[in-house]
Structure formats: structure tokens, C-alpha cells
Amino acid sequence: MIFRAATADPADLDRAAAHPADGPLPALPAGRVREEFAAHRFRPEWTWFAEGADGEVLARALWWGRADSERPIALDCLQVRSSVADPAALAAGLLAAGHEAFGTLPLYNLSLPADWRTRPDLAEAVAWRREAAYRTGLTREIERLRYEWTPAAGTAAPTGRLVFREGTDEEFLDAFVRVSAGSLDLATQSELRTKTPEQLAREDMEFYLDCPGERSWWRLAELPDGTVAGLAVPSATPYHRNVGYLGVVPEQRGQGLIDEVLAEITRFHAAAGADRITATTDTVNAPMAAAFARGGYEVSEIRLVLEAPEHG
Numbered sequence: 001m002i003f004r005a006a007t008a009d010p011a012d013l014d015r016a017a018a019h020p021a022d023g024p025l026p027a028l029p030a031g032r033v034r035e036e037f038a039a040h041r042f043r044p045e046w047t048w049f050a051e052g053a054d055g056e057v058l059a060r061a062l063w064w065g066r067a068d069s070e071r072p073i074a075l076d077c078l079q080v081r082s083s084v085a086d087p088a089a090l091a092a093g094l095l096a097a098g099h100e101a102f103g104t105l106p107l108y109n110l111s112l113p114a115d116w117r118t119r120p121d122l123a124e125a126v127a128w129r130r131e132a133a134y135r136t137g138l139t140r141e142i143e144r145l146r147y148e149w150t151p152a153a154g155t156a157a158p159t160g161r162l163v164f165r166e167g168t169d170e171e172f173l174d175a176f177v178r179v180s181a182g183s184l185d186l187a188t189q190s191e192l193r194t195k196t197p198e199q200l201a202r203e204d205m206e207f208y209l210d211c212p213g214e215r216s217w218w219r220l221a222e223l224p225d226g227t228v229a230g231l232a233v234p235s236a237t238p239y240h241r242n243v244g245y246l247g248v249v250p251e252q253r254g255q256g257l258i259d260e261v262l263a264e265i266t267r268f269h270a271a272a273g274a275d276r277i278t279a280t281t282d283t284v285n286a287p288m289a290a291a292f293a294r295g296g297y298e299v300s301e302i303r304l305v306l307e308a309p310e311h312g
Contacts, residue, residue: 001058001090003097006047013037016047019060022082024121025112028062040067041238042076048098050080050090058084059094063106066210066238075108078129091132099136107307108133111146114302130306138306142186142282145289146301149277153296155270156263162229164219164264169205171220175231176201179247184285208245212236217268221248221261229257234265241269243279258288262295 006012017034021027028036036042041064050059059080063072075095080087099105110129116122130141167175177197180188191200209215213235221230229252235244246261269277279297281288 001053001093002049002051003094004049004051005098005101006044006049008044012044012047012049015049015057016042016060016062019057019079020081022079023125024119025079025110025125027079028077033062036062036064039238041065045101046072046098048094050094057081059087059090061091061094061098063098063102071102071104072106074106078108078132080128088128088131088135091129092135095132095136105137105308107305108138110304110306112302112304114299116302126304130304133306137308140190140307140309142305142307144280144282144303144305145292145299146303147279147281147292147297148300149266149279149295149297151270151275153298155267156259156295158263158267159260160224162221162257162260162264163224164221164232166216167218167220171228172205172218172231173198173201175220175228175247175249176204176245178228178249179230182250182253183247184282184287186282186284204245208233208235211244212238213241213244219264219268221257221264223252227252230261232261232265232268234268237278241272241274241277243277258291259294262291266295 006016013034016037017030019027033042042062043065046063046065048061049057052058060077061075062077064074064076065072078091078095080091084090108129110126112122112126116126180192180197180200183189188200195203217234219232220228221232223229228249230248231246233245235242243262243265246258246265248257248261266277277297278300279292280303281292283289
């Protein structure tokens with residue numbers, strides 16, 4: 001078995017685009033693969049094949065990054081031919097080869113229908129992928145709900161309970177620090193075991209500053225008397241608008257103010273003409289999931305995130 005990265009040869013691009021799903025989890029359409037290559041979010045050096053002795057491609061892994069990323073951010077698509085007797089072993093070898101070349105362990109995002117656990121074919125397809133990821137160091141697992149809002153859901157009118165305004169970097173840093181306290185977000189909880197709240201806040205701000213959304217979109221949420229209640233950070237991906245980051249400070253929780261913050265983000269994107277707004281939250285974060293449901297967001301898929309324990 002040969003594990004290798006793709007080359008700039010157009011024939012390799014054709015192989016990457018044409019590899020079949022060969023199972024219940026869909027492969028990315030060939031046109032989408034070519035679009036990602038053209039946008040520099042897929043790259044030959046981030047595209048890996050497992051080839052048999054006869055040159056047949058038995059597995060394909062597509063890692064994704066932003067157009068300006070130095071290293072891949074996430075494994076976006078992993079396919080192994082159905083003729084392979086032990087797909088977990090082959091996939092693990094392919095991932096290990098890629099990880100060694102990258103010098104890092106990008107996380108693995110698995111997008112799944114909400115009922116995947118009750119469908120034996122899908123459960124089996126997830127099982128061998130999970131085993132391959134675990135064998136190569138991606139042993140921390142988070143399950144997230146992915147939501148979508150469309151204009152048919154409408155927007156809620158402002159109630160006056162909160163006032164939203166622009167703020168300085170220092171004000172936002174303080175708000176990020178405060179809302180992280182007691183967070184139900186698993187990634188936040190994990191990061192705070194090894195970082196100070198201020199370190200995490202600075203990293204979160206840097207992350208959202210690096211996203212396609214604009215800094216001018218950010219808003220502080222205050223009570224009418226000027227007391228800080230939280231923050232709203234509308235954002236975007238290369239594909240669509242998304243909720244980004246939102247939160248309420250601990251002393252103001254339990255009053256339904258998160259609904260006000262989410263509604264402000266939704267109104268902001270809707271006013272800009274967004275025909276879709278996406279959002280995610282951990283399945284264990286029941287209050288946030290309930291807020292999305294109240295805000296007109298519907299679950300579109302489950303995201304199973306497999307990552308290294310130290311992943312930030």
C-alpha cells in the first residue's frame with residue numbers, strides 16, 4: 001500500500017474529484033471539490049490517496065483550510081472503497097501519513113443526519129471512521145448540533161430589554177472573559193483547564209477577527225441602565241453568514257436575555273440580505289439549543305468532531 005499526497009498534475013485533481021462515496025456517507029460532489037481547489041481551501045499537498053500495488057485509489061482524504069492557512073484546519077472528507085476488508089486500518093494509515101506530513105493533527109468533522117445512530121449502515125460507517133481517528137490521536141469527541149435559519153422563520157422585533165452598541169477591543173476582551181465563566185460549551189471548558197480566561201478571550205477574539213465577518217459587526221449587549229449583559233459577534237464563513245459567538249454574563253443569566261442577543265444577530269444578518277444563517281452548539285448545551293429553537297433555527301445535521309485532546 002502506498003500513501004501519498006496529490007500532485008499538481010491535473011490527473012490527480014481528477015482522481016480527487018471523482019472518488020466515489022462507496023457507502024452511506026456522501027462524498028463531496030466533483031464540482032464542489034474543484035471549487036474548493038480553485039479557492040485554495042483544498043490543496044494538492046492536503047489531499048491524500050491510499051493506492052494499491054496496481055495504482056488503484058482505495059481511499060481518499062481531503063483536508064480543508066482557509067485560503068490563507070499555512071496548515072490544514074480540518075479533515076473534511078474521508079472515503080474508503082467498499083472492497084477494502086478493514087477500512088479502519090487503511091484509513092488510519094492514510095491519516096497518519098497526512099498528519100506526519102503536516103506536523104499537526106487537524107480535527108475531523110463528520111457531518112451526519114440527526115438519526116444516524118438508528119441507521120445501521122450509517123452507524124457502521126461512523127464506527128470505522130471513529131476508530132481510524134482514535135488510532136491517529138483524535139481521541140476527544142464532541143457532538144454538536146448544526147442549525148440553520150432561513151427568512152421563512154422571520155425575525156423577532158427588539159423588545160427594549162437590551163441595548164446593543166459598538167465597543168472597543170478592551171470592552172470586548174472583558175466581555176469575552178466574563179461570559180466564559182460557567183460556560184456549558186465543552187471546548188471552552190476544556191481550554192480553561194490549561195489557560196486563563198484572558199488568554200482564552202484573546203484567542204477567541206483573534207479567531208473571529210480572522211473569520212470572513214467584519215469587526216464592525218460586533219456589538220456589546222447592555223441593560224437600559226448601561227450595565228453590561230453580554231455580547232453578540234455576528235460572523236461568517238467562506239460560504240454563508242453565521243451566528244458566530246454570543247453570550248450573557250453570569251449575573252444576568254436565567255432571564256431569557258440570550259434570546260435577545262440571538263435575535264439581534266439574526267436581525268443583523270437578515271437586514272444584510274442573508275438567505276441562510278448557520279449556528280452550532282454542543283448537544284449537552286441544552287439552554288443554547290432551546291434558544292436556537294425559540295429563535296427560529298432548525299437542526300440541519302449533527303456534527304461529530306474528533307480532535308486531539310490538546311486541540312485549541
